[in-house]
Amino acid sequence: MADLSHLDASGAAHMVDVGGKPETARSATATGRIVMLANTRAALRDGSGPKGDVLSVARIAGIMAAKRTGELIPLCHPLALDAVSVDFAFEDDGLRVTSTASLTGRTGVEMEALTAATVALLTVYDMAKALEKGMVIEGVRLLAKTGGKSGDWHAGT
Numbered sequence: 001m002a003d004l005s006h007l008d009a010s011g012a013a014h015m016v017d018v019g020g021k022p023e024t025a026r027s028a029t030a031t032g033r034i035v036m037l038a039n040t041r042a043a044l045r046d047g048s049g050p051k052g053d054v055l056s057v058a059r060i061a062g063i064m065a066a067k068r069t070g071e072l073i074p075l076c077h078p079l080a081l082d083a084v085s086v087d088f089a090f091e092d093d094g095l096r097v098t099s100t101a102s103l104t105g106r107t108g109v110e111m112e113a114l115t116a117a118t119v120a121l122l123t124v125y126d127m128a129k130a131l132e133k134g135m136v137i138e139g140v141r142l143l144a145k146t147g148g149k150s151g152d153w154h155a156g157t
Helices: 038-046 056-068 110-128
Strands: 023-036 083-091 094-105 138-146
Touching: 023 110, 038 056, 038 083, 038 094, 038 110, 056 094, 056 110, 083 110, 094 110, 110 138
Parallel strands: none
Antiparallel strands: 023 094, 023 138, 083 094
């Protein structure tokens, strides 16, 4: 179990000590999508749904979630993020969210980017469920990370 950084030699969970690590520029980008019917996409695109401008609210929700990841995910360090972005792109059968988190620090921001994407998608669902309850959130994943001891990583296509 020594390969898992959040477990000690006896298998007990613990918070990783990052105090001795150097501060480096780090970033992470995550994505996910929500599949929906054409009329739901149209309402989101033009803001005509019963809850108004869904994408603006979902963007703010994603950014706020990234900032609070350390409170939501056990053993994550609370981080002073330098920037978080949440962007949307309409697709043929849904909506894609892409989030990026960055900082100069001692630990990565993969969880912050993933949390931003996930909460943005959940907010879209919440605000559009009056139009369609059968929407499906899928494919939430890390696309890339930069910085740190392990260096850069990019997902294969």
